[in-house]
Amino acid sequence: MSKLRLILLTGLLAAAVAPLYGCGSECGPGTTEKDGQCVLVAEGCGAGTVLENKQCVVTEDGCGEGLVLEQGICVPTDANCAEGTTFDAASRTCIPNSEIVCGEGTEPNSEGTCVPSADACGPKTTLGDNGRCVVEGAACTAGSELDPNTGECLLVDEACGDGLALDGDTSTCVPTDEVCDTGTAFDSDSGLCLPDACEEGDVLIDGVCMNDAEELAAGADVVEQENNDPALGGTAETMTLPAPDADPYVFAGTISAPSDIDGDGEVDQDVDAFEFSASAGDWVDVMVQSTGLPAPAFVVTGPDGYVRQSALGTSSDAARTLVIPTDGTYTVTVLPSLVLASDYEVSRGGDTWNYVGSLASVTAPSATDKDASSGSADLTGELSNLKDNFFSVTNLGANDLVTLEANAIGEDGEAIVQIWADATTLHHSQMIRPGEPVVTGVPSTGDMFVVVDWTGIDGPQDDFDITANVSGVQNSQTITAGGAYTETVSIDQFDRLVITQSNPASADLDVSIVDPSGTEVATATLASGASVEHVAYASGDYDVVFTNNTSSDVDATTWVNIIPAVDLGQLPANGTVSAPAIAMPAGAKVYYTLDVAAGQVVELEHDNHEAAPLDVRVLDATGQLIEEATGIEARSSAEFSRFDVPWSYAPMAMTVLVEVEAGTGRTGETLTFTGATPTVDATLDAGDPFSISNNASIARGHAGYHLLDANEAMALGGTLSPLGGEDVNFRVHELDGTYIGGEFGSGGDVSFTIGLDAAGTYLLRVECDEACAGYNITGDAIRTREDLGTIDNTTASTTPLATFSRNQLYTVSFSVPAGQMIEISHDNDQSEDHEMELLDSNGNVLDASYVFYAASDTDPTYVYWYSDTAADYEVVLEGWTNGTTNEVVTVRTFVPGDLGTIALDTSVSQTGLPGLDNGELSAQTFTLSQDGEVTVDVTTPNGEDVDLVIYDSSFTELAWSGSSPLGPATLSAGTYLVGVEANETVPSFDIDVSVQAPPPPPQYVSSPALAIPDGDPAGVSDTLTVSGCTTVSSVEVYVDISHGYRGDLSMSLVAPDGTSVLLHDETGGSDDDILGWYPTQLTPAGNLANFSGLTGDGDWSLQVADVGLYVSGTLNEWGLTFTCQ
Structure with missing residues (x-):
């Protein structure tokens, strides 16, 4: 028993045995009267106590077991202590017999208990009286102080900013009335500034205080009567907008189950319409509450396409504030929110639902000043809190243009900005989205007030962040x-x-x-x-x-x-940069700048919510076009492919300007730029092998990039092997992006042979038509050039190429002495044809064959040229098909035969000339001492098919005939070649070249240089006027027409009386030109004798028509010579 219990027991005992009786009463048992008071007697003390100094005190016998009497108090003895403890006289407690071991940061106290030690407390704390580490007062920051009860730093009132005060219950800063607009007060329960008109029992709907729905409905000012839907032939109910801050105008109604309201046989959705008149600048609160209608909604419409609707999905009832833009009549249409959300689909419900609404005019809030003296001002908030979204943009110049740009608009809201000149004058109103800025001049009042309004909200994400930038200048003047x-x-x-x-x-x-x-x-x-x-x-x-x-x-x-262009900053090496998502109306352009490091490849892809394509142009700092791509598909489009990831290579560090244009409107348009830094993975001489590997995965449509240094012209031949067998393509480009060649894959290995025309650095691209896990490239640098030296009246051939593939180039150079013919042919194991060009030392194309048949083909191609002076030449062969093996180019030179000089009215013949294979040409030179008419006649043993050609010394074709004879051709004095080309094997041939004096010029001549329209049967005509020929005996016609396909031509001569003779009737096939005299050199299709006996005087016309397509011509000159009676 403790001392406390003993003292209490003693006190109670004394009280029990010594009660005080009332005055005049006898003393109680165990007491006696003395000096007028009842006092204890010894017999009055209980067992174990004795009377001392008029008090009963405990004796030794009065202490219980295990207790001894000390100083009048019973205290424990060692016998009363638990095992392992001993009574401590100083503390009068039982303590452990041995020393206890306490853990880290604790120590035993005097009572044998482990308590924290002072060194266990951290910085700026100390050990408190209760054994806890508490914060020192000096550790608390400005605006807070140490709470002695909790040991924590708590805010003090001075720490709270303007309009805030310290809440003692939560120790947090909470708003006061100072943060609220005039006419509102802070409500601690909702954390909102509520109108002063809010009273107990009001309902808060979207920040608007309203009376309870049933109470409102009972006092409605107007109750709708069907039919009141103007869209269905009804008349809207009329409401009156109250004065600002007066009692609201209350309307009520019923949304009936869908029925045929207008009698057209179709089920209609019942909606209720109410009209009111308002003035520009009015601030109006509209509320609709349910008295049975689940989730009511409303739409407000007005002049100039004005539409505002209540928020969806934010409350079971509907309310919002309106800012009236212009004087006029406005209609509030009440309908179920489900109908509004489904774009006016007829509700499937069958119930009749009631509602009540109110219309109130409120005092306009005070505008929040936004200083634009720095060139910009930020406007932020939540769309639904319209009364907080009224701003005054200050410190603008009278001539400033201001661009309002949406940095962010909550995805659940549609924002619209209204620019006001004053409280009643709307200056401009426009929807605003990221990427669709609003540009406006400062109103003539010099003030700019901005209301950030909303047309609709369908969720909680309705915040906005808009920057007003001073972006230009406006002026008005008389010009x-x-x-x-x-x-x-x-x-x-x-x-x-x-x-x-x-x-x-x-x-x-x-x-x-x-x-x-x-x-x-x-x-x-x-x-x-x-x-x-x-x-x-x-x-x-x-x-x-x-x-x-x-x-x-x-x-x-x-x-x-x-x-300004949107600056995207530096493109990281092998990283990405994305532009912010924006909306783009149809035809809109947006510009971005991007810094690109030297040696970086830039890839671009895009996406948007509509998966719409985009046009892109990339330009350098001077405006030079680097890359252009039209109609690139969005990443989310089903049509997206490798063609929709345009790319470019930056040989030096640069800033590029990226122009994007939307052909159609879209939202959420985002550009993503991906950087890649290729390195030189191979340096090659002709004949070297090479190997390139890439184990990095590549997204669909993107590519892997590698640089290759070629020390000379060569071809790259090898195999691209995707690690996972994916569909990949191999491409080779110049560093400026020029495409050189490549091969498409279809899954698995891709074989390629691609020619590199000159030494330099090339970019290799591996395009992934699907996501690929990496690839290996192996191959060889193939020889693509050979010099045959001087070929003098002999034959030389190139070293066979093991393989020769499509688009591969092979160049053969050689020199030829003066006065020799050049014959070029090629062959390979597969008798495949290719393309060929013959070039002079300046790179001029002398001849070309786009279907260069092999010598082993049944219809081989031989290309010929005459070198009148010693010269250097190149033959460039381009592969047309893959898989060609042992490709050989052969060049033969020979000295043509010489027919000598031919005088007028003489001829020269040679017989038994060597035979020719199909396609081969034999050449003979001859010289004219004076101008004359040359005729060439060739005979073969069995009438084999040959073509005859006359060339000048520069190997320009002057006359051609697909059969013998050729001519007469009018030639000036000089040296010429006559060629005989075999169209089949010719065993041998004889040739005769004769020269006659040229005919005199026509008596009447015209040189119209008249273009002959292609594919036009009407053709053209030209007229000569003849006089002095009363009667025609005969007529000769001279014609000079340039045309690449004479079989397209029809030509007639028409006499003054209308008599017409057909000269040429679409004959000659692919032969060129019509040149010569009818009927002495050319055979007319009709009979020129039909003109005999007619008068020659009058207008004669030559009519020429080109009835074919694709080849055009010119009537250069024509003339007439008459023999008259």
Whole structure:
């Protein structure tokens, strides 16, 4: 028993045995009266006590077992202590017999208990009296102090900012009435500033205090009567907008089950319409509460396409604030929210539902000042809190243009900005989204008030972040007839100038833009209300000159807006950069700048919510086009492929300008740029093997990139092996992106042979048509050039190429002495044809064969040329098919035969000339001592088919015939070649070349140089007027027509009386030209004798028509010679 218990027991015992009786009463048992008081007697003390000093005190016998009497108190003895403990006289407690071991950071106290030690407390704390580590007062920061009860730093009132106060219960700063607008007060339960009109029992709906629905309905000012839907032939109910802050106007109604309201046999959704009149600048609260209608909603419509709807999905009832833009009548249409959300689909419900609503006019809130003196101001908030979204943009110049740009709009809201000149004058109103800025001039009042309104909200994400940038200048002035007005603006590189003008007369103005160097960089004729754009590639002051070239003065308002490109910063090596998601209306352009390191490849892809394609142009800092891609598909499109990831290579560090244009409207448009830094993975000489590996995965549509140094011209031949057998393609490009060659894959290995025409660095691309896990490239550098040296009247052939593939180039160079013919042919194991060009030492194409048949083909191709002087040549062979083996090019030179000099009216013959294989040509030279008419006649043993050609010494074809004889051809004095080309094997042939004096020129001649329309049976005609020939005896016709396919031509001569003779009737096939005299050199299709006996006097016409397609011609000259009676 403790001392406390003993003292209490003693006290109670004394009280029990010594009660005080009332005055005059006898003393109680165990007491006696003494000096007028009842006092204890010894017999009055209980067992174990004795009377001392008039008190009963405990004796030794009075202590219980295990207790002894000390100083009048029973205390424990060792016998009363538990095992392992001993009584401690000093503390009068039982303590452990041995020393206890306490854990880290604790120590035993005097009572034998482990308690924290002082060194266990951390910095800025100390051990408190209760054994806890508490914060020292000095450790608390400014605005807080140490709470001695908890040992924690708590805020003090001074720490709270303006409009905030310390809440003692939560120790947090909470708003006070100072943060609330006039007419509102802070409500601690909701954390909102509520109207002063809010009273106990009101319902808070979207921040609007309303009376309980049933109470409102009972006092409705108007109850709808069917049919009141104007869309179904009804008349809307009329409401009256109360004065500001007066009691609201209350309306009520019923949404009936769907029925045929207008009697057209179709089920209609019942909606209720109520009209009210309002003035510009009115602030109006509209509320609809349910008295049975689940989740009511409403839509407000008004003049000029005004539409606002209540929020969806934010409350079971509906309410919102309106800012009236213009005077007029506005209609509130009540309907179920499900119907509104489903775009007015007829509800499937069958119940009749009731509702009540109210219409109230409220005092406009005070505008929040936003200082734009720095050039911009930020407007932020939540769309649904419309009364907080009223801003005054201050410190603007009277001529400033302001661009409002949406940095972010909550995905559940549709925002619209209203620009007000004053409380009742709306200056401008426009939807705003990221990527769709709003540009406006400062109103003429000099003030700019901005309301960030909303047309609809369908979820909780309705925050907005809008920046108002001072972006340009506007001016109004009179531009006199013939006069000009200049606006000077300072802009940065890549800024976009958007120039607009308007005037009441709708007159055009001419606009020119002059850059800082004084160079006129753009001009346009600008209609009133139209715009012209220009991107600046140099920083500085630009002059925009508006010129009035009309005959009247023009009162014009001009706008010059400056729109900076969106700076995406540095593209990381092997990393990505993405542009913010934006909305783009149809035809919109957006510009981005991107810094690219030297040696980096840049890939671009895009996406949007509609999976719509995009047009892209990439330009350098001077405006030079680097890459252009139209109609690139979105990543989410089913049509997306490798063609939709345009790319470019930056040989040096640069900033690029990326222009994107939307052909159709879209939302959520996002660009992603991916960087890759290829390295030189192979340096090759012809004959070297190479191997390139890439174990990195590549996304569908993207590519792997490698650089290759070629020390000389060569071809790359090898195999691309995707690690997972994916569909990949192999491409080789110049560093500027020029495509050289490649091969498409279809899954698995891709074989390629691609020619590199010169030494240099090339870019290899491996395109992944599907996501690929990596690849290996192995191959060889193949020889692509061979020099055969000088070929003098002999034959030389190239070393066979083991393989020769499509698009592979092979160049053979050689030299030829003067006066020799050159014959070029090729062959391979497969008798495959290729393409061939013969070039001179300056790279000029002398001859080309786009179907160069092999010598072993049944119809081989031989290409011929005459080298009248010693010269160097190149033959360039381009592969047409893959898999060609042992390709050989053969060059033969020979000295043509010489027929000597042929005089007029003589001929020269040679017989038994060597035979020719199909396609081969034999050449003979001859010389004319004077001008003459040359005829060539060739005979073969069995009439084999040969073509005859006359060339001048530069190997220009002068005359051709697909059969013998050729001519007569009118030639000037000089040296010529005559060629005999076999169209089949010719065993041998004889040749005869004769020369006659040239005929005299025509008596009547015309040189119209008249183009003959291609594919037009009407053709053209030209006229000669003849006189002095009363009667025609005979007529000769001279014709000079240039045409590449004479079989397309029809030609007739028409006499003055209309008699017509057909000269040429679509004969000659692919032969060129018509040149010569009818009937002495050319055979007419009709009979020229039909003109005999007619008068020659009058107009004679030559009619020429080209009835075929694709080959055109010219009537150069024609003439007539008459023999008259």
